[in-house]
Amino acid sequence: xxxxxxxxxxxxxxxxxxxxxxxxxxxxxxxxxxxxxxxxxxxxxxxxxxxxxxxxxxxxxxxxxxxxxxxxxxxxxxxxxxxxxxxxxxxxxxxxxxxxxxxxxxxxxxxxxxxxxxxxxxxxxxxxxxxxxxxxxxxxxxxxxxxxxxxxxxxxxxxxxxxxxxxxxxxxxxxxxxxxxxxxxxxxxxxxxxxxxxxxxxxxxxxxxxxxxxxxxxxxxxxxxxxxxxxxxxxxxxxxxxxxxxxxxxxxxxxxxxxxxxxxxxxxxxxxxxxxxxxxxxxxxxxxxxxxxxxxxxxxxxxxxxxxxxxxxxxxxxxxxxxxxxxxxxxxxxxxxxxxxxxxxxxxxxxxxxxxxxxxxxxxxxxxxxxxxxxxxxxxxxxxxxxxxxxxxxxxxxxxxxxxxxxxxxxxxxxxxxxxxxxxxxxxxxx
Amino acid sequence: xxxxxxxxxxxxxxxxxxxxxxxxxxxxxxxxxxxxxxxxxxxxxxxxxxxxxxxxxxxxxxxxxxxxxxxxxxxxxxxxxxxxxxxxxxxxxxxxxxxxxxxxxxxxxxxxxxxxxxxxxxxxxxxxxxxxxxxxxxxxxxxxxxxxxxxxxxxxxxxxxxxxxxxxxxxxxxxxxxxxxxxxxxxxxxxxxxxxxxxxxxxxxxxxxxxxxxxxxxxxxxxxxxxxxxxxxxxxxxxxxxxxxxxxxxxxxxxxxxxxxxxxxxxxxxxxxxxxxxxxxxxxxxxxxxxxxxxxxxxxxxxxxxxxxxxxxxxxxxxxxxxxxxxxxxxxxxxxxxxxxxxxxxxxxxxxxxxxxxxxxxxxxxxxxxxxxxxxxxxxxxxxxxxxxxxxxxxxxxxxxxxxxxxxxxxxxxxxxxxxxxxxxxxxxxx
Numbered sequence: 001x002x003x004x005x006x007x008x009x010x011x012x013x014x015x016x017x018x019x020x021x022x023x024x025x026x027x028x029x030x031x032x033x034x035x036x037x038x039x040x041x042x043x044x045x046x047x048x049x050x051x052x053x054x055x056x057x058x059x060x061x062x063x064x065x066x067x068x069x070x071x072x073x074x075x076x077x078x079x080x081x082x083x084x085x086x087x088x089x090x091x092x093x094x095x096x097x098x099x100x101x102x103x104x105x106x107x108x109x110x111x112x113x114x115x116x117x118x119x120x121x122x123x124x125x126x127x128x129x130x131x132x133x134x135x136x137x138x139x140x141x142x143x144x145x146x147x148x149x150x151x152x153x154x155x156x157x158x159x160x161x162x163x164x165x166x167x168x169x170x171x172x173x174x175x176x177x178x179x180x181x182x183x184x185x186x187x188x189x190x191x192x193x194x195x196x197x198x199x200x201x202x203x204x205x206x207x208x209x210x211x212x213x214x215x216x217x218x219x220x221x222x223x224x225x226x227x228x229x230x231x232x233x234x235x236x237x238x239x240x241x242x243x244x245x246x247x248x249x250x251x252x253x254x255x256x257x258x259x260x261x262x263x264x265x266x267x268x269x270x271x272x273x274x275x276x277x278x279x280x281x282x283x284x285x286x287x288x289x290x291x292x293x294x295x296x297x298x299x300x301x302x303x304x305x306x307x308x309x310x311x312x313x314x315x316x317x318x319x320x321x322x323x324x325x326x327x328x329x330x331x332x333x334x335x336x337x338x339x340x341x342x343x344x345x346x347x348x349x350x351x352x353x354x355x356x357x358x359x360x361x362x363x364x365x366x367x368x369x370x371x372x373x374x375x376x377x378x379x380x381x382x383x384x385x386x387x388x389x390x391x392x393x394x395x396x397x398x399x400x401x402x403x404x405x406x407x408x409x410x411x412x413x414x415x416x417x418x419x420x421x422x423x424x425x426x427x428x429x430x431x
Numbered sequence: 432x433x434x435x436x437x438x439x440x441x442x443x444x445x446x447x448x449x450x451x452x453x454x455x456x457x458x459x460x461x462x463x464x465x466x467x468x469x470x471x472x473x474x475x476x477x478x479x480x481x482x483x484x485x486x487x488x489x490x491x492x493x494x495x496x497x498x499x500x501x502x503x504x505x506x507x508x509x510x511x512x513x514x515x516x517x518x519x520x521x522x523x524x525x526x527x528x529x530x531x532x533x534x535x536x537x538x539x540x541x542x543x544x545x546x547x548x549x550x551x552x553x554x555x556x557x558x559x560x561x562x563x564x565x566x567x568x569x570x571x572x573x574x575x576x577x578x579x580x581x582x583x584x585x586x587x588x589x590x591x592x593x594x595x596x597x598x599x600x601x602x603x604x605x606x607x608x609x610x611x612x613x614x615x616x617x618x619x620x621x622x623x624x625x626x627x628x629x630x631x632x633x634x635x636x637x638x639x640x641x642x643x644x645x646x647x648x649x650x651x652x653x654x655x656x657x658x659x660x661x662x663x664x665x666x667x668x669x670x671x672x673x674x675x676x677x678x679x680x681x682x683x684x685x686x687x688x689x690x691x692x693x694x695x696x697x698x699x700x701x702x703x704x705x706x707x708x709x710x711x712x713x714x715x716x717x718x719x720x721x722x723x724x725x726x727x728x729x730x731x732x733x734x735x736x737x738x739x740x741x742x743x744x745x746x747x748x749x750x751x752x753x754x755x756x757x758x759x760x761x762x763x764x765x766x767x768x769x770x771x772x773x774x775x776x777x778x779x780x781x782x783x784x785x786x787x788x789x790x791x792x793x794x795x796x797x798x799x800x801x802x803x804x805x806x807x808x809x810x811x812x813x814x815x816x817x818x819x820x821x822x823x824x825x826x827x828x829x830x831x832x833x834x835x836x837x838x839x840x841x842x843x844x845x846x847x848x849x850x851x852x853x854x855x856x857x858x859x860x861x862x
Contacts, residue, residue, distance in 0.1 A: 032463015035794050065715075066725075073725045077715035082783045084790015087715070101794060130728035137731040137752055140683035144577050144751075250681075252571035284496075284508035284518070294497075294504045297561035300568040320575075321568055352513045359515015363466050363532060367798070 012371065014385060015206040019214060021222055022194030026375040026385070027209050028201040030368060036107045036202035037368040039099040040118050041376040043195040043225070044186075046170075047093045047163040047309070052177070055170015056186045058091040059135055059178060064098070064187075065089070066127040068120040071113075073127075079113055087114070091168050094309060095380055101369055104203035108212055115216030118191065123184040132175060139169050146247075146255040146420040147320065153245045154257040154418035158314055160241025192225035193217070197379045201371035236261055236312030240416035244428040247420045254326050254421030258333055259316030260413040263406075265308040265381060271394045272402040273315070273410065277306045278353035279345050279403075280336065281317055285352065287340070288317065292332050298325045302333075310381070315410050323422060330417075330431055341411035344404035354395050361391065443802065445816055446637040450645060452653055453625030457806040457816070458640050459632040461799060467538045467633035468799040470530040471549050472807040474628075474656070475621040477601075478524045478594040478740070483608070486601015487617045489522040490566055490609060495529070495618075496520070497558040499551040502544075504558075510544055518545070522599050525740060526811055532800055535634035539643055546647035549622065554615040563606060570600050577678075577686040577851040578751065584676045585688040585849035589745055591672025623656035624648070628810045632802035667692055667743030671847035675859040678851045685757050685852030689764055690747030691844040694837075696739040696812060702825045703833040704746070704841070708737045709784035710776050710834075711767065712748055716783065718771070719748065723763050729756045733764075741812070746841050754853060761848075761862055772842035775835035785826050792822065 012028040019025060044057050066073045080087040085102035087110075098118055100110040142148045152167045159165035169175075200209050238261050263270055281288040281304025292302045299321040307314040317333050345353075364370045365388065378385040386394075417431060443459040450456060475488050497504045511518040516533035518541075529549055531541040573579045583598045590596035600606075631640050669692050694701055712719040712735025723733045733750040748764050776784075795801045796819065809816040817825075848862060 033797055035797055074716065074721055077721070077725075078783060081714040081716040081787045084787045084792070084794065086791070086794070103790060103793060106790075130726070133728040133756075134724060134731055137684065137729075140753060141578075141731055141751055143683045144686075146575050147572075252574045253568065255575075283512040285505065285512040290505055290508070293565060294508075295561070297564040298568075300565055300572055320572055322571060325564075352509060356512045356515045359534060359537075360517070361515070362534060363515065363517070366464055366466055 012201065014375070014387075016379075016385070017206070017210055019193075019210070021217075021219070023213070023217060024197045024379055025210055025213055026197065026199045026379055027204050027206045028371050028375060029204055029206070030202050030371065033202050033368060034103055035101060035368055036104045036110075036200055036204045037099060037101045037372040038107065038110045038114060039097050039199045039372045039376050040114050041197040041199065041380050042096045042118070042191055043094075043380055044096055044190040045092050045094045046166060046168040048190070049163060049166070051166070052174065053182050053186070054166050054174040055135070055168070056178060056183055057096055058168050058170065059131070059175065060183050060187055061089045061091045061096050061098075062131050062135060063123050063127060063183060064117045064121040066131060067122050067124070068116050069122055070120070071116060076113060076117060079109065083109060085110060093164060093168060097376060099369070099372065107200070107204065107209075111209070111212040111216050115213065119217055119220040121187065123180065123187060125180045128180050128183060132178070135169070135175050136172060139172060139175070142169060146249065146251050146253070149247055150255040150257050150318070150418050150420045153247055153420065154259060154314075154316060154416075157242050157245030157416045157418045158240045158259060158261065159312070162241075164309060164312060165241065189223070189226045191221055192223035193221045195225035196221070197376055199372050199375035199379070201375060202368035236264055239414045243414070243416050245416070245418040246423055246425055246428055248423055249420055250422050251420065252322070253320045254323050254419060254423070255320045256326070256330070256421070257316045257318050257418045258330065258415055259314050260410055260415050262306055262313030262315040262410060263308065264311040264313055266310075269402070269406045270308065272398045272406045273306055274357055275350060275353045275395070275398045276340070276345070276403050276407050276410075277304050277315065278356050279349045280304050280340060282353070283356055287336050288333060291336060292319070292329060296332075298329050302329075326431065337411040340407045344400055344407065347400055350398070350400050350403055354398060357395055358392050361388065443632065445806070445818075447810075447816070448637070448641055450641070452648075452650070454644070454648060455628045455810055456641055456644055457628065457630045457810055458635050458637045459802050459806060460635055460637070461633050461802065464633050464799060465534055466532060466799055467535045467541075467631055467635045468530060468532045468803040469538065469541045469545060470528050470630045470803045470807050471545050472628040472630065472811050473527045473549070473622055474525075474626040474811055475527055476523050476525045477597060477599040479621070480594060480597070482597070483605065484613050484617070485597050485605040486566065486599070487609065487614055488527055489599050489601065490562070490606065491614050491618055492520050492522045492527050492529075493562050493566060494554050494558060494614060495548045495552040497562060498553050498555070499547050500553055501551070502547060507544060507548060510540065514540060516541060524595060524599060528807060530800070530803065538631070538635065538640075542640070542643040542647050546644065550648055550651040552618065554611065554618060556611045559609075559611050559614060563609070566600070566606050567603060570603060570606070573600060577680065577682050577684070580678055581686040581688050581749070581849050581851045584678055584851065585690060585745075585747060585847075588673050588676030588847045588849045589671045589690060589692065590743070593672075595740060595743060596672065620654070620657045622652055623654035624652045626656035627652070628807055630803050630806035630810070632806060633799035667695055670845045674845070674847050676847070676849040677854055677856055677859055679854055680851055681853050682851065683753070684751045685754050685850060685854070686751045687757065687761070687852070688747045688749050688849045689761065689846055690745050691841055691846050693737055693744030693746040693841060694739065695742040695744055697741075700833070700837045701739065703829045703837045704737055705788055706781060706784045706826070706829045707771070707776070707834050707838050707841075708735050708746065709787050710780045711735050711771060713784070714787055718767050719764060722767060723750070723760060727763075729760050733760070757862065768842040771838045775831055775838065778831055781829070781831050781834055785829060788826055789823050792819070
């Protein structure tokens, strides 16, 4: 079994400071690395949008790279490429993150650059028009990749016409309708220091990061960020909004997600759910992989996943296979979930899943990016930082009984099915 | 600019031993990490296959995970999942690699497991039948992802009906036709110690790895591996086999690759070509990204790539966009390449591209997997290990004149165009 005796060697020192203005800064010093990964997190995502402006948060994330009052898009890109750093950003349902991975000696450059585009973007009308087609092309790209499209379709099927049900990208109609006032207004309102967190991991010094961040932010973004998101008060439904969703397309494979409403992010049962997920569909030794791929050779990909949001979540199983194999694959997935709900897992399976999660977590700690990300999510989404040892201890405390209880709860809920493939709506009832 | 003063801190110690039987073992000891990544490399890939058995190397890579004389597929998967390690494999045109990333204390387990499946696989007829559908599903998945499909189509267009032109996956017909004798025979012939390399990077000790490998391999795979691949003697053509390739499909975006024959892996101009590639289409500040995405917003993705094989290679530009934008995007790509061929790059662009490549290379060194991979490719493909300092020095030595020469050579060659999108063959002549 995995030995964690040397954990102190990779366990960095985490420090947290709230600066005047409300900006929070968290750093983690990792021994033995040359690089640093910096993240600027904003507590805004597609979950905060109304349908008319769906996709604003993601559009804005693009737009900030187009220029500030002192730097053009080319100058932004040139500064980072010249030092071989990697700079990018992503928008999720509940947050937006701008990040850069650089050699430690280039950290001042990275802080100056990312802070500039986050605090001082111009968001001109001309840039907005140019970037509108880029975002529309990104939507088209998603539509062309059935394994991507089925994930957005699943959210829509499970969460229905709610913010969580809508794609981060928005729709063609909402993107075509966005005005400069919509997007820039979203920026002026939401990008405010109390809503933001800066995280850095690697060869970093907390005080140096504080000094760099203080200088780079100045007194910009001094607003309050508007009304706080109501997410924490939301309670997820235990039934899907719809039972099926279909994107009819003449693909070679049918791409499907079968799932149920899951647990909210702060639900104490999430550790037991993680063990359940790993044992059911999380690795090559999992029940679904063994039954569906190894024993019967019906698919190339099959696996399960947990998604957590504030007060809501999902458990889902993905599979991709030829249409003729879909009925048997679905039968096996359902039988697998029913079996676990009825009889639980063996102690050996629980122990193995715990080992898998713990080992994977420790291996992930060697990467400055995953540590930076862990700090950001802890602060923004969980409101507390759990040391690695504590997470490992909580996983160790999961037993077969807890896993069975969460399996009975989750797999007893009504399921929904999202399908991208050569079907008609009327076909889905028979699946 | 990137400072590399601290390089010694991440530069590990590389050791190489050739064991009796011809098996080569290379290790790199990295300070400050808890994990190790192990790779077992075999000098066999799709380039060694005849059309009738196309896909044998990749099929075999799958089959080895199905069981050995002492372990079932479930036992193989269970052993790795229990310690949270990540185990997988990939097949390329010129090699096959089995690898595992584990905590250092689990390295003995990883060596024992990977060596077992590589040296003692049973390859039963029943397992072959089961895995045949898995590989066919993998081909269907590739076909459903236009960005993947266009890459295989480009190889076919550029290299034509030669081993390099064929997909690693094989074709539906070749996979349906493979017999147990074909695949197991390929294994018995090609998997032999003189054709194989074991590499490990991270918290590893060279002597320990030698002892583990010696015990795990025993005297199995004592053959000579059959005739050596003739690749090194091949000379790549300077014209594409065909000028266009099309997969007609009703996609939202047209996915295209425009490219030319490139340089062989040992060509001394490869460092200048890497600088050229970075400046033309390698990052956000590159000419193509700036012209096509930033200034005009015509695409979400555009970028260039170099591929090197023994004695042959490719330079290509990928773009994905709506059909109506394709003529302008292609015009801009061609104008961009022509401009560099005629006028070269500015000294500033060359300096920035050098910095980008050097910084990216040093940042990549923090990952045990990329070091393991670097060792394997050095030994199998290049026949020598170049220290990081030496590669950085060669990049530093690239000047504007060298870049201009290689641009004139490569961009002066006839191009070919591979397209996945809503077109007919007759449309392509007009692109």
